[in-house]
Every structure is written in structure tokens, then in C-alpha cells.
């Protein structure tokens with residue numbers, strides 16, 4: 001009988017206890033939110049035009065992006081209102097390396113004790129830029145690599161694979177502390193994950209995160225989405241590799257990204273605990289035009305105010321209720337689900353982008 005992610009038996013009791021412990025931590029954060037993870041979407045400009053991009057980035061930005069003085073001022077207020085030494089900042093885009101003041105802003109973040117990382121396509125990551133990132137105090141460089149050359153170039157543009165691989169190698173050679181690869185898994189590369197693993201390891205990544213495509217921005221093409229058999233194939237691959245690496249004492253880290261509840265047998269086997277949606281509980285995002293949301297993956301209409309008008313802490317304290325009380329989501333498939341208490345209705349970005357197909361327990365069936 002095929003594996004049913006919604007069905008459990010006695011052998012699943014340890015996993016059930018573990019997911020409930022994890023859910024308890026989330027519920028505590030719903031009562032007492034604790035901002036420790038901040039995204040800064042520094043620009044929507046991008047030198048590529050990937051066909052699966054959730055942000056629909058272009059060479060020019062359609063929005064009035066925060067100036068250097070504005071983001072520096074926002075950082076000052078954050079430093080006044082929070083213990084920034086506990087804060088991780090993930091700088092996203094667009095392509096962050098196109099923002100000329102990136103290094104100055106990162107230096108300030110690091111002066112405030114924040115741990116910084118960027119998410120980049122790495123196609124313009126020269127030795128000089130990698131050194132500037134290191135000098136600015138970079139922690140992690142997360143590089144998007146969507147597989148061997150053919151599936152990568154198919155969505156990211158001809159010639160981009162070679163540039164990204166070169167950028168990854170450069171980051172590792174110059175000595176960026178952590179080089180992480182991120183792969184968008186889709187029908188065209190789900191069968192080639194072993195090849196991708198080899199590639200990212202050979203080119204200096206010490207960890208590898210697999211994500212799936214959201215039906216946002218340019219990700220609305222059904223050819224990019226995984227069917228149930230492909231979802232199982234991806235999760236089986238991650239599970240097998242994590243087990244094998246642990247048995248071999250190999251510290252290379254493979255994991256599935258954050259998102260909705262995957263079922264008790266999947267949680268903790270394809271990612272460590274805390275893999276579920278923490279948007280608005282410990283995570284906030286400053287979008288490129290200063291709007292504040294719980295996560296940059298959410299539709300922009302879910303932004304709750306602007307740092308041009310209010311302090312981040314005011315928006316966090318006064319406008320984030322709907323991210324913390326998720327009872328509004330207990331409808332449809334979730335209404336009678338036995339996993340509601342641990343899942344709380346799935347990953348927010350998936351729930352909002354694809355309301356008819358956001359449940360990962362359901363997405364593994366069939």
C-alpha cells in the first residue's frame with residue numbers, strides 16, 4: 001500500500017510527540033512573538049529574468065525603493081527597539097549584488113551585532129565582490145542553482161548556469177564563511193537531484209536547501225509545479241540522503257525549506273524541527289519600498305504598513321495579529337483536520353498563493 005502521510009500508527013508515536021513539542025514552541029511564539037529573523041528585500045532589480053521568479057523581478061524596479069539614508073535610519077530604530085545581537089538578517093531581492101550600498105548597509109548591520117546573509121544568483125559574484133562581502137561581515141551566501149546546465153538555463157537564461165557555478169566556486173575559494181546552495185525543484189530537475197548534489201558539493205557549498213515553486217509572480221506556469229509522485233520523489237530523496245549523511249558522519253546539510261506541515265513521518269526526516277511557518281511569530285520583512293510584511297514570500301497586499309511612516313516595532317506590535325492568530329484559516333480541508341493543532345493551516349505563502357492546493361499532506365497523496 002502506498003505511503004499515506006495522513007495515516008499514523010503506534011510506530012509513529014515518537015514522531016507525534018516531536019511534532020507536538022515543535023507546535024508548542026510555535027504556540028508560545030503566537031502568545032509572545034519574538035522578532036529574531038528579519039528579511040530585507042533590498043531591491044527588485046535583477047540581471048536575470050527567471051521564468052519561475054515569485055517576485056517578477058526586472059532590470060529596472062517599478063517601486064520607489066528605500067534610499068541608503070532611509071534603510072540606515074530604519075536600522076537605527078531597530079537597534080533602539082530590539083536586541084540586535086539576537087537577530088539574523090537575510091538580504092534578498094531581486095539581485096542584492098546590484099545594490100551599490102549593499103556593503104555599507106551590511107557593515108552597519110554587523111556593527112549592531114546582526115548576523116547577515118544574502119540570497120543571490122551569483123552570476124556577478126566576482127572575487128572582488130566576494131571579498132567585499134567578507135569585509136562587510138557576511139555570514140551566509142545562499143546561491144540559487146537549479147540543477148545541471150539544461151534545466152537551470154531553461155528557467156534562468158542561457159549561459160547563467162556557468163556564471164552561477166563560477167560565482168559559487170569564487171565564494172568558496174575567497175572564503176565566504178558559509179556557502180549554501182538553493183534549488184527550486186520542479187518537474188524538469190526532480191529526477192536529477194543526485195547530480196545537483198554532486199555539483200553543489202564539488203563547487204564549494206556546505207549546505208543545500210531544496211524549495212518548490214509558488215504560484216506567485218512568474219511561478220504561475222503549471223509545468224513548474226510538482227505532482228504527488230514528484231513531491232514524494234523529492235521528499236524521499238532528501239530523507240534518504242539525510243539518513244545516509246548522518247550514518248557516514250558527513251556534515252553536509254540537505255534539507256527541505258520551510259512551509260506547511262508535511263505529515264508526522266516527514267517532519268524531522270527531511271528537515272530539522274522548526275521547519276514550519278514562523279511568519280509574523282519570529283520573522284518580519286522589510287520590502288524594497290519600505291512596506292513591512294511577515295515574510296517576503298507573501299503577496300504584497302499582505303504588507304501592514306511602511307517603515308517610511310512607522311517604526312518597524314510599531315507595525316510588529318500593532319499590525320501582525322492575523323499572522324499570529326491563524327484561526328481564520330480553519331476552513332475547507334483544514335476545518336476537520338486532525339493535524340490542525342500542529343499545522344495551523346500550512347505555510348502562509350502557499351496558502352495565499354494556491355488556496356486550492358496548499359496542504360502538503362494532501363500534495364503527497366495520489
Ligand code: SF4
Pocket residue numbers: 258259260276277278279283295296297298346347348349350
Ligand atoms: S510564509 Fe512561507 S516562506 Fe514565509 S515563513 Fe511561512 S512557510 Fe516560510
Ligand code: SF4
Pocket residue numbers: 260261333334335337338339340343344345346358359360361362
Ligand atoms: S488540512 Fe490544513 S491543517 Fe490539515 S495538514 Fe493540511 S494544511 Fe495542515
